[in-house]
Amino acid sequence: MTDVAAPSFVRQELAPERPAPVRSTGFVGFVRARLLNSPTNILLTIVSLLLLWYSIVPAFKFLMVDAVWTGKDRSACLAENAGFSVGACWPYIQAKLPQLIYGFYPEAERWRVNLALVLAAILLLPLLVPRLPAKGLNAGLFFFAFPVIAFFLLHGGGISGFGVSWTAGLLRLFDDSIAGAGEVLLDLGKGSAIGPLLWLIGKFIMLIGAAISWLILPLTWLSDRIHGTGASVWVDFAVTTVVVSLIAFMLGGGVRSGWRAVGWSIATFVAIAIVIKLMGLDRGGLPIVPTNLWGGLLVTLVVSVTGIVTSLPIGIALALARRSTIPLIRIFSIAFIEFWRGVPLITVLFFATYMLPLFLPGNFSVDGLVRALIGIALFTGAYQAENVRGGLAAIPRGQGEAAAALGLSWWRTTSLIVLPQALRHVIPSLVNSFISLFKDTSLVSIVALFDLLGSLRASFSDPKWSTPSTLFTGFAFTGMIYFAFCFGMSRYSLFVEKRLNAHRRN
Amino acid sequence: MSTDARKPPAQIALRIRRALGGKAGWNGVAVQLGFAAVLGWIGYEIIANARTNLETQHIAAGFGFLRNNAGFDVNQTLISYTGSDTFLRVFVVGLLNTLVVSLVGIIFATALGFVVALCRLSPNWLLSRVGEIYVEIIRNLPLLFQILFWYLAVLAALPNPRASISLFGLVFVSNRGLVIPRPIGEAGFEPFLAAAAFGILASLALRIQARRALFREGRMIRIWPYVLGLLFALPLLTMLVFGAPFALELPQLKGFNFAGGARIIPEFVALTLALSIYTAAFIAEIVRAGILSVHKGQMEAGSSLGLSRGTTLRLIVMPQAMRVIVPPLTNQYLNLTKNSSLAVAIGYPDLVSVFAGTSLSQTGQAIEIIAMTMGVYLALSLATSLVMNIYGARLNRSLGA
Numbered sequence: 001m002t003d004v005a006a007p008s009f010v011r012q013e014l015a016p017e018r019p020a021p022v023r024s025t026g027f028v029g030f031v032r033a034r035l036l037n038s039p040t041n042i043l044l045t046i047v048s049l050l051l052l053w054y055s056i057v058p059a060f061k062f063l064m065v066d067a068v069w070t071g072k073d074r075s076a077c078l079a080e081n082a083g084f085s086v087g088a089c090w091p092y093i094q095a096k097l098p099q100l101i102y103g104f105y106p107e108a109e110r111w112r113v114n115l116a117l118v119l120a121a122i123l124l125l126p127l128l129v130p131r132l133p134a135k136g137l138n139a140g141l142f143f144f145a146f147p148v149i150a151f152f153l154l155h156g157g158g159i160s161g162f163g164v165s166w167t168a169g170l171l172r173l174f175d176d177s178i179a180g181a182g183e184v185l186l187d188l189g190k191g192s193a194i195g196p197l198l199w200l201i202g203k204f205i206m207l208i209g210a211a212i213s214w215l216i217l218p219l220t221w222l223s224d225r226i227h228g229t230g231a232s233v234w235v236d237f238a239v240t241t242v243v244v245s246l247i248a249f250m251l252g253g254g255v256r257s258g259w260r261a262v263g264w265s266i267a268t269f270v271a272i273a274i275v276i277k278l279m280g281l282d283r284g285g286l287p288i289v290p291t292n293l294w295g296g297l298l299v300t301l302v303v304s305v306t307g308i309v310t311s312l313p314i315g316i317a318l319a320l321a322r323r324s325t326i327p328l329i330r331i332f333s334i335a336f337i338e339f340w341r342g343v344p345l346i347t348v349l350f351f352a353t354y355m356l357p358l359f360l361p362g363n364f365s366v367d368g369l370v371r372a373l374i375g376i377a378l379f380t381g382a383y384q385a386e387n388v389r390g391g392l393a394a395i396p397r398g399q400g401e402a403a404a405a406l407g408l409s410w411w412r413t414t415s416l417i418v419l420p421q422a423l424r425h426v427i428p429s430l431v432n433s434f435i436s437l438f439k440d441t442s443l444v445s446i447v448a449l450f451d452l453l454g455s456l457r458a459s460f461s462d463p464k465w466s467t468p469s470t471l472f473t474g475f476a477f478t479g480m481i482y483f484a485f486c487f488g489m490s491r492y493s494l495f496v497e498k499r500l501n502a503h504r505r506n
Numbered sequence: 507m508s509t510d511a512r513k514p515p516a517q518i519a520l521r522i523r524r525a526l527g528g529k530a531g532w533n534g535v536a537v538q539l540g541f542a543a544v545l546g547w548i549g550y551e552i553i554a555n556a557r558t559n560l561e562t563q564h565i566a567a568g569f570g571f572l573r574n575n576a577g578f579d580v581n582q583t584l585i586s587y588t589g590s591d592t593f594l595r596v597f598v599v600g601l602l603n604t605l606v607v608s609l610v611g612i613i614f615a616t617a618l619g620f621v622v623a624l625c626r627l628s629p630n631w632l633l634s635r636v637g638e639i640y641v642e643i644i645r646n647l648p649l650l651f652q653i654l655f656w657y658l659a660v661l662a663a664l665p666n667p668r669a670s671i672s673l674f675g676l677v678f679v680s681n682r683g684l685v686i687p688r689p690i691g692e693a694g695f696e697p698f699l700a701a702a703a704f705g706i707l708a709s710l711a712l713r714i715q716a717r718r719a720l721f722r723e724g725r726m727i728r729i730w731p732y733v734l735g736l737l738f739a740l741p742l743l744t745m746l747v748f749g750a751p752f753a754l755e756l757p758q759l760k761g762f763n764f765a766g767g768a769r770i771i772p773e774f775v776a777l778t779l780a781l782s783i784y785t786a787a788f789i790a791e792i793v794r795a796g797i798l799s800v801h802k803g804q805m806e807a808g809s810s811l812g813l814s815r816g817t818t819l820r821l822i823v824m825p826q827a828m829r830v831i832v833p834p835l836t837n838q839y840l841n842l843t844k845n846s847s848l849a850v851a852i853g854y855p856d857l858v859s860v861f862a863g864t865s866l867s868q869t870g871q872a873i874e875i876i877a878m879t880m881g882v883y884l885a886l887s888l889a890t891s892l893v894m895n896i897y898g899a900r901l902n903r904s905l906g907a
Contacts, residue, residue, distance in 0.1 A: 034631035041630050048632040181550050325528030328538040332545070342887035343880045344844035350862050351880070354872040358559045359552045410530075439648035446650075446851050453651055460658065471659040479647055479655075486646035 062087035062469075063476060077467040088473045092465045100455050100478070103295015109156075112286065113298055116150045120305065128492065130499060143309050149275060154294070154302070158285035159276075161226070162233060163240030168223035171216045175209055182206035233282040241269040291369040295450035297481065299369070303376060303441040303451065308434050310377040315384025316423075320414065322385065323392055333385070340382035345440050348375045353447045372444045380437050387429045391422035424500065431493035435486050442482075452478055556873065563870070571869050572597070578864055580855045582771050593865050600857035601882060607777055607856060608843040614782035615842060616835075619789025626794050637790065644787035650848055652784055657776035657852045667764060678757055678764065684775055687754040688768040694744065698751035701744040705736040712736075773854035777846065785842045789835060796831035797823065829901060833894055840890050844883055857882060 023029040035045045066087030068077050075081050077089035093100075102110055123142040126132045152158075161169075185202030189195040226236045245265045252261030279285055294302070321333035340348070352375030353368070360366060366374075395418050403413040423430075445454030456478050460471060527534025560567055572594040579589050584602045587595055625637035644652075662681055665671065670680030678685040709732070716727040745751060757767030800823050808818030849856040850863050862879045866872060 030631075034629065037629075044628065044630045044633045048630070048636045051636055052632075177547065177551060180554075181547075184554070325524075326530060326534040326538055327525070327528060328541060330528075332541070338888070339884065342884040344847040344858070344883055346847045346850060346858055347862065347876065347880050347883065350858070350866075351876050354866060355876050358556045358872060361555050362559055362562060435646075439646075442648040442650040443848070446848075453648070453654065457654065457658075468663070471662070475651070475655045475659055479651065482648055482651060483643070483646045487642065490646065 062472065064088075074465050074467050074470075077465075077469060079468075086467070086469055088476060089465070089467055089469050090473065092467075092470055092473055093477050095465065096455075096459045096462075096474075099296060099459055100452060101297045103298060103450050103455055104293045105289060105295070105298065106293065109287065109289055112153050112156075112289075116153045117301070119146065119149065119153075120301075130496075143312075145271075147306070147309055149279075150302075150305075152279055152281060152285055154289070154298075155291070156286040156288040158281040158283060159233060161223070162236035163244070164219065164226060164236050165223045165232075168216065168219045171212075172220060175212045175216065178212065179206060179209035182209055231282070233276070237269075237273065237276070241266070244269070291367050294369065296455040297452050299444070299449055299451040299454075300438075300441050302369070303373060303444055304434070304438045306373050307376045307380050307437045307441070310373075311380035311384045311433075311437070312430070314377060314381030315388050316419070318381060318385035319388035319392060322389055337382045337385050340379050341386070345376070345379055345443055346446060348379045349443060349447045351375060368447070369449060372447060372449060376437070376440070376444075380433065383433050383436075384430065387426050387433055388422065390429065391424075391426035392418065394425050395421050427500070428493045428497040431489055431496070435489045435493075438485055438489070439482070452481065565870050567871075567873070569874055571871050571874070574869070576865065576868075578868070580860055582774065582855050593861075593869070596865055597857070597861050597878065600855060600860040603854070603860075604843070604846055604849075604856040604858075607774060607781070607846050607849065607854065608839075610778050611781040611785065611842050611846065612839050614778065615785035615789055615838075618782060618786035620793055622786060622790035623793035623797070626790060627797060641787045641790055644784055645791075649780065649784050649845055650851055653777060653780040653848055653852060656779050657773065661772045661776050668759065670759075676754075676756065678759075678767075681772065682769070683772040684770040685757040685764045685767045686770065687756050689752040690755055691752050692750055694748035695751045697744045697748045698741055701741045702737075705738075705740045709733040709736045771854070773849070773852050776852060777849050777854050781842055781845060784845075785838055788838050788841075792834045792838065793827075793831055796827040796829075799830045800826045832897065836890055836894055840887055843886060847883075 022032065024033060036042050064087075066085060067090055068082055068086055068088070069090050071077060071089075071091035074089075074092075076091055077086050079086050098107075098110075102113055105113060120142075123138065123146055127135070127138050127142055132138075182202045182205035185198050185205060189198035189202055222239065223236075226232050226239065229235050245262050248261040248265040249258040252258035276282055318333045318337055321329045322337065324330050324333075349372055352371045356371055356374065357366065399417055399421065400413055403417045408416070441451055442453040444451050445457065450458060456474050459465070460474060523531050527538070530537065573592050575590050576593050576596045577589050580587055580596070580599055582603060583599050584606065585595075585599060587599050622637050622640055625633050626641070628634050628637075664679060664681045667678070667680040667682050667685075670678045670685075672678050676687055709729075712729050712732055716729045719725045719727050755767060757764040759765075804822055804826065805818055808822045809815070813821070846856055847858040850859040853859065857879060862875055866875045869875070
């Protein structure tokens, strides 16, 4: 085997140098691979460049280069005065900025709007950063305390009673309505074929009404006595505090474990008392600013924040009801959800503006803004219900069964085990709903409310500022505001989604 | 000492309890009774209040007002309408206008949406960024804002009819809207229509035949030459034999406005533009998600079988992507139809604008009119979801799930 001469080859000279491979990294490689790798792609690149060139350059020229920055009225933004073809007319925005933000809110009271906005920002920002603690307290403040404070801050006015008088008044209204229904049935029974039956039902309902009026007698007596005293708000407040704390004590487990609940309840009431004292609610509060003076970004934010705060509980309740096994409740919530999801928001707003007043007692007039808010809350609530339902469906059955095995009731299972997980799952889709809610608030301008878009449209009709570029300037400015809010929210939803899926990344 | 097996509980009683009260049993029944009482009370309050309020406002409830004369004009009607027609006819006119703008919007939105989706999926980095910018900007601006932008800013900035922009002398764009040539039927119209209808039906039949041959016997039949012939050559032939089917009436500038031709009102143009551009952004995202949902291996498997890239896309990727695309796409079509109600902001005479707007303010019959308007949209959306449920069920069956 050794005599087989192995053909050996030893290279005598150096191999010729090969050209370096085409760069596939860095900027040049990127351009080569993603922009210019084939004739079609070169063509597409050129087309996109042209598209960008013809959209970005004119926009930049309009907003910056050709823009007029200072001036007192329309004459500054006319081409013959400026000496060049005028782009954006920014003095117009400067002049109209208060109207776009506050509407016709009285100038002396605008600090209230600013204060409310600052409060909202202070409460909202820590809520959005996942790392910060005390989410429960923060959410409670934002979702429950802030709306009330903001109402008294923005609208003004005070209170004449507290818990006891409100409950008594509400129950009295309810009782009157029941008695009224009984009387109507008695009246109907007189001339009808099934008269005796109607009479019987009417009598029965009136009996119930009488029973309820006896039941609530202590409460109404108390409320009447309180109104007799001088400082009715504070007496009422003290009585409410005692009653609510007692109830909390009982529900919290009595002497054994109820002290904690009492502590929370008293702390809450002390906070409420401080707010009442600070804002002078017992002495009439701040001067009232009727909502028809509100406008601009203020209305947009009020409508969207109210929509967000109210639609979530409505949505959760509807979603739970839709998954319930109790037939009537399930059917009702399915019908409710499908109805509101099936109609356009604008018809809902028409409904709230023209039909709702007909359904309420004649002496009971609802503010135009509140009517729109009710419509939007119901509409968005139906959409949120479907989002929440998706989250509920994603929770494995085992979670609920494990909770049941530990002996938790349905309420505790839902509120402690199922809902926290479900809501965390659906934060991205909830935020997406909030984005569309924010965009949809622009529709209130159709039912004669002046939100940001409505104020913009109103400002177009001012002859003092009518120039060829006024319209485009106004749209550009408002568009930037809307875009900033919506884009911010969508980025936040992406951030949360990434955080939620962090465990699945690999 | 043996214990007898306990008797199983009576099934009937359990079933009844379950049916009446769900898992909660008799508690559930009690909850339902309370709930029904509250609902009944609210319903009673609503009816009683509505009755007294209508009485004080002297409005007669009921649908009798539909037979009254409307007495106002509508600036775009598909069926003949004058001010002396009834409110019922106003309702039909508005409904047709809603349907027209939705249909046109859907067609444009789908086309634009697919194009943008393809841009976003393009391997070309710049093009996909362009698509992304489009989607981000359009999705983050309110639709009403966009409608007003097109209507108030862009269309109003166009020149007046005398200086209107003309495209090949056929179409004229001005601030009074779009003027296009109007086709007027001539002698050859009916044979042309018949030939076109026959062509469409025959090509559909051919396609079914070809697919059957492909799936049953594995034969590929090339049908596109025949389809082209049926769709284009046959109508052309009838045109040669019977004469032109229609003549185009060209718009002429006379004085300050156009004579002849068909005018499309600017409200329609603005609404269609805004609706299709807005919805296209959402459709693009849906289509993109659908195509991305098909696993990469499907494409690779297709090419390993020797199929070309186009054939793989057409036969393997798209059918699977369509499954994901179709339900949300239908949802978007429905959204577009519902959003067309924003026409009321610029005065396009759609259902909400002429019926829930003008008719409501003239008659004051708020309950009936809003109920009818909501009913139309509700019926549309329920019908769509019914069709989608049937589609979903068929899909599940065909997947063998």
